Amino acid sequence: MLAQAGTVATPEVLWWALVPLLILAGAAVLLLTVASLVRRLPEWLPATWTVVAGLAVLVSVVPLWSRVQDEGARSFLAGAVGIDGSTVFVTALLAVAVVATALLSRAYLTREDLPGVELYVLLLLSAAGGVVMASANDLIVLFLGLELLSIAVYVMAALHLRRIQSQEAALKYFVLGAFASAFLLYGIALVYGASGSTGLARIAGYLSTSVLLEDGMLLAGFGLLLVGLGFKVAAVPFHAWAPDVYQGAPTPVVAWMAAGVKAAGFAALLRVFVLTFGSWSGEWQPAVWGLAILTVLGGSVVAVVQTDVKRMLAYSSIAHAGFLLVGVQASSDRGTAAVLAYLGAYTLLACGSFAVVTVVGGAGDDRHGLDAYRGLGARRPWLAGAFAVLLLGQAGVPFTAGFVAKFGVIAAAAEGRSYALAGVAMLAAAVAAFVYLRILVAMYLDDGSDAAEVDPVPWGPRIVLAVSVALVLFLGVLPGPLVDLAKDAVPVLVGG
């Protein structure tokens, strides 16, 4: 015993696979340290630092991608963390969302005259949590990633010190988020009790080889996990927090919630349900089917009666979660690839749309009524034009990335013989189009001579808008690159 005490067996760590995570976490910690040591940090530094970190992750992802494609998926740290195509793909999406959010935040914080380091530190940490979720090979690691992601976002939502709405949004998000985490955790405990492990690969192995005589505990675990993750991605009926939080939180933070948090949440849903519980898909597919129908319909229909553009976009993001669930429900490689492609398109659409909302919101961040958009087409033709493209993209009009995304998930549902679901999803897409048309009509057909003046667009949102609009149109005309990447990014489970 004593002789062995000197050598502690440590698990293998693939450092190359952790590079994106280390960049994000390291950048956050370094920024926080420097900001607390240096009395007056140049105003441009935190945003630039965050953008550089995001771009560094995007660059570091390229060699990871080719290595994963060549050598196949790997797992390390005693099988607790894995890396596969979906990990790399979702990491890249999170990096894009980080860069966009940082660019928007800088313009926003300057306009609102808010102190600015914390937002960037929390953004980087939150992104690190998302990367952990996308590479989790163990339910407890998944939980840790989710909490790192969520806790940072709770604080980000509260960061506008002078708006009581911001703090109200944070409290609502926090209470419901903690509630959801408890459900998720209870689900993890029950799945652990039924299968004897928290490792995804071992659970998958157990489920595909064993016949359970009493499966009550396992099914309860499935249900609780679905509730917990459903809250995080704002699926109806667990969506109640989303409109209030979107309306109250600072607009750049909402861009991150819509793009980043949703991408990480669906990466987790795919890993847990499609990948790990895949052999029991008959048991959970009906539940996801119901959630998907409620979410596409609920999000689209309730969006119609909103008068606040931020709330409209909140309900539309709920509807998007529904479309993503349609792809999850298929529980096939095609469905998974469609979900990942959808996430790619939605990241661009959400970042771009909330860039417009950030600008139009004006000083005080409260001009979000439909009135503020009246006549925007005449007053700010470029801004209105960009918003029009992004809204048409969200509606899923052909020749935009949104069409490719919606087509992918609906085709996957039809392939899985869920014809009713595919039909309802198409119907909901038509209803949702009405919402986007309302904004378009307000922008182009209403006279806005008495509407509040819109400030000139700062360069941060300008870059976000230019890149997102260009990519939305490019991927709409030539969807090949996105669809091929998503196909190669289908997750694989490797035991440790």
Place this chain on the structure above:
Amino acid sequence: MEVTVAWYLTLGAVLFTLGAVGLLVRRNPLVMFMCVELMLNAVNLTFVSLGDALGDLSGQVSVFFVLVVAAAEVVVGLGIIVAIMRRRAGATADDLSVLRG
């Protein structure tokens, strides 16, 4: 009568339900936090008893992770409450109703 693992699991389920119902019913943000804690600790009890029943350590290790995360969560939650109470003393969840559609 012998106390088996099922007793602990039942107790965990009861505590979890109490916490969940309490969170939905009570209006004081601090009490709502305590309900979240009750839910998390019910999960901890479930983890420990399942780990014991399976003869597996990872159930007990999980509890440490949950405890740490719960502590971090409470720090953030209390921070948000303090920020709100500074502006409106004695606010309950019903008073927070600026946001609605």
